[in-house]
Amino acid sequence: MTATPPTTTPPEAPSPADPSPLTPRRRMLILVSAVVLLAVVGALAFVRASSRADEKNHARAGGPAVSHGEVTLAPDGGGRRLVFRNMAWGPFRDELATVPADAPDGPRTASGVKCLRFHSAGGTGICLQAEAGAVQESYRAVVLDSHLKKIADRPLAGIPTRARVSPGGHLVAWTVFVGGDSYAGTDFSTRTSLLDLRTGKYDASLEDFTIRKDGETYRTADVNFWGVTFAADEKTFYATLATGGHTYLVRGDLAERTVTTLRENLECPSLSPDGTRLVFKKRVPGLSADAPWRLYLLDLASMKETPLAEERSVDDQVVWSDDRTVVYSLPGDFGADLYSLPADGSGAPARLMPSALAPAFLG
Amino acid sequence: MYVADSRANNAPAVLPESQAVAPGIRPGRRAALAPTVLALGTVSLITDVSSEMVTAVLPLYLVAGLGLSPLGFGLLDGVYNGVSALVRLTGGHLGDRFGRHKALAGIGYGLSALCKPLLLLAHTLPAIGAVLALDRTGKGLRTAPRDALISLAAAPEDRGRAFGVHRAMDTAGALIGPILAFLILRGAAGGYDAVFTVSACVAALGVLVLVLFVPGRRAVPAPGAEPVSLRASLGLLRRRDLRRISLGALLLGLCTVSDAFVFLLLQRATGIADRWFALLPLGTAAAFFLLALPLGRLADRVGRRRVFLGGHLALLLVYGLLLAGGGHPALPYAVLLLHGGFYAATDGVLMAEAAGAVPEEHRGGGLALVQTGQALARFAASLGFGAAWTLWGARPALAVAAVLLAAAVACCVRLRPADA
Structure with missing residues (x-):
């Protein structure tokens, strides 16, 4: 096509600038060979991934011994113990399993109940699990009694990331990660839900609570909550609020349906059993963007922060194994490993057990 | 295969526009x-x-x-x-x-x-x-x-x-x-x-x-033809027709509430369960898919500008339905159908209309100007809507967007081409 009107277009002839030596037949030949080649590459990738997935169903030599058995969430059922998601390869992968608290490296007893995220307290468990759907995987939050029987469930809008039960076992909360709906999927958001087992009252999204920020009511579409932790009074909770590119610690009141901002740059708080301190992950300036978090302690009376003695970036909501120690996960060779660390900034992290995630200390 | 190799091998790669239609096409029967x-x-x-x-x-x-x-x-x-x-x-x-x-x-x-x-x-x-x-x-x-x-x-x-x-x-x-x-x-x-x-x-x-x-x-540029300079590309906006189209797209883009907000508002208005939330964009896409060709043909027949403006009326209806709310089970379907219809009546149709206002040698730059103006306007609208939501709450913000959109459509109707 030329810049001049079509009437002055030179006679139709192959343009010298366009060699275009390909006959239609040759083009089809190239296309068909390319389709075959690309299909083979794609199929090989699929077969490789599928056999790798299958490999995970076979126990690995040197891995922890796991056998099927009874797992109970009852506070007095079988002494001080850990219940967690077993990540070890083999037939019991992803099942809730238990070990005695004094023998975390010992043989595991698996329950047959699969969970992606889990927490338990006061004889109640929350299990966020995957369900195979027609076109895509969907997720469900299941509340378990002490015998791992379902007592309530709710569909989830996204991928599970956090789950918590209140110390008395009456409140459960979970956070899912909702994928972006824009091109290239870059807009991620979270949804945090709360369920009161005493009344059956269900809040599908904490975003419906009234937000008090800097003394005023705060309203915006750009609000995300995650990482709830409950106090022993069974109505107060703490959580992370993100808005305008900043994160805040909020204290929530279930009776008033309010959350109040307390402090900036604080994520995934976890309240100590005595209710006086929080351990949380803090985005520390100057760290690399792919490992930006460090664990910190916050004393709620003085609002003083203390860094904990973990040098690695931790992306987890810790659990307290007692009033002085926290436990958290770090990426491991087979999923994730659990580490324990003094909660006062002293000492050093120690590996508690391999191939485990989402622990709860019971009994 | 989709690609018909019906063209003779020695034909030029792209025919000049006036020759692209086979001769002897009767009105009503398309090439x-x-x-x-x-x-x-x-x-x-x-x-x-x-x-x-x-x-x-x-x-x-x-x-x-x-x-x-x-x-x-x-x-x-x-x-x-x-x-x-x-x-x-x-x-x-x-x-x-x-x-x-x-x-x-x-x-x-x-x-x-x-x-x-x-x-x-x-x-x-x-x-x-x-x-x-x-x-x-x-x-x-x-x-x-x-x-x-x-x-x-x-x-x-x-x-x-x-x-x-x-x-x-x-x-x-x-x-x-x-x-x-x-x-x-x-x-x-x-x-x-x-x-x-x-x-x-x-x-x-x-x-x-x-x-x-x-x-x-x-084809090789005719001897003596000026190469397309950056200045000439930007100077396209001096053309009255293109300026009118760009201005219209810009104005309407400024009143377009972004998809993410539409889906959020739809969920709030209807209480759609969370598990269906992820499927809402698919609903819009499905309606877009079904309506893109019929509305494109309609635009050829009754005028692209009309269909483009009509698409924005569909968007206005979306706002109206979201404001009215109510638990009618058909509401989500109606909203998604209209929302997909909005895209089908505006996305390709705008390009079809803009192409007519840009000479062939400036086609890429001209279309890019219109697209960019629209995209930036929509981005600004998204920021503005977010801010309005923070200040006044969701429903007042949407009501304001609806009033602005109605005004913009009215404005564009007045801003019609000289020959219309």
Whole structure:
């Protein structure tokens, strides 16, 4: 096509600038060979991934011994113990399993109940699990009694990331990660839900609570909550609020349906059993963007922060194994490993057990 | 195959517009669709399958595959919208300047195809963010040259149909991609690498179809023809018709509430269960897919400007329905149908109309100008709507958007071309 009107277009002839030596037949030949080649590459990738997935169903030599058995969430059922998601390869992968608290490296007893995220307290468990759907995987939050029987469930809008039960076992909360709906999927958001087992009252999204920020009511579409932790009074909770590119610690009141901002740059708080301190992950300036978090302690009376003695970036909501120690996960060779660390900034992290995630200390 | 090789081998790659229609076409009976349009539609379909496969599994990959939690934070920030606008203008202008829309589109598709294997290597959030930015750069670069190719391949009176076919095929790809991705993950649990590899293969196929079946360089410029300068490209806005179209698109773009807000408001208005929330964009896409061709043809018959404005009336109806709310079970369907109809009546139709106001040698740059103006206006609208929501709450913000949109449509009706 030329810049001049079509009437002055030179006679139709192959343009010298366009060699275009390909006959239609040759083009089809190239296309068909390319389709075959690309299909083979794609199929090989699929077969490789599928056999790798299958490999995970076979126990690995040197891995922890796991056998099927009874797992109970009852506070007095079988002494001080850990219940967690077993990540070890083999037939019991992803099942809730238990070990005695004094023998975390010992043989595991698996329950047959699969969970992606889990927490338990006061004889109640929350299990966020995957369900195979027609076109895509969907997720469900299941509340378990002490015998791992379902007592309530709710569909989830996204991928599970956090789950918590209140110390008395009456409140459960979970956070899912909702994928972006824009091109290239870059807009991620979270949804945090709360369920009161005493009344059956269900809040599908904490975003419906009234937000008090800097003394005023705060309203915006750009609000995300995650990482709830409950106090022993069974109505107060703490959580992370993100808005305008900043994160805040909020204290929530279930009776008033309010959350109040307390402090900036604080994520995934976890309240100590005595209710006086929080351990949380803090985005520390100057760290690399792919490992930006460090664990910190916050004393709620003085609002003083203390860094904990973990040098690695931790992306987890810790659990307290007692009033002085926290436990958290770090990426491991087979999923994730659990580490324990003094909660006062002293000492050093120690590996508690391999191939485990989402622990709860019971009994 | 989609691509009919009916053209004689020695025909020029792209016919001048006046000759693109076979002689003897009676009114009411349409010429066959240009093979180039089908080829470009096929490229877009394949490419969208590839990119939507990645989009669909990316959140799962980040959380379950890599164990990351980019909670509440976007991977790309607003600054990137500005960069993307520049890239788009550059792509349009360079295509004009060297007379090589196909080469520019090829680079754009190629860049995005390259990103898929790169995802296999990127394991951290910043690295993945960088790959996504590169992917978007490719998309920005290719959009205007591709639309220029479509407009140049179709007869002027058939442009609405040509863009309709292209957008329908494009959207079909977006519907197929997520299904393919989840079939792979079902067969191979945790096989994100397989999803990315298959996506890369699909993208490579898209580039190949472009290279093989989309005619390349246009005829040599006539002796003495001025090369297309940047100044001439920007000077396009001095043309009254193009200025009118750009201004209209800009004005209406400023009143367009972004998809994410529409879906959020729809959920609030109807109380749709969370589990269906992720399917709302698919509803809009399905309506877009079904309506793109019929509305493109309608635009050819009754006027593209009318259909474009009509599309915004559909959007106004969406706002109205969202404001009215109520628990009628048909409400979500009506909203999604109208919302998809809005896209079908505006996206390709705007390009079809703008093409008529830009001379052939400036086609890429001219279309890029209109697209960029609209995209920036929509981005500004999205920021403005977010701020209004914070200040006044969701419903007042939507009511204001509705009033503004009605005023903008009325304004555009008055701003009609001299010959109408």
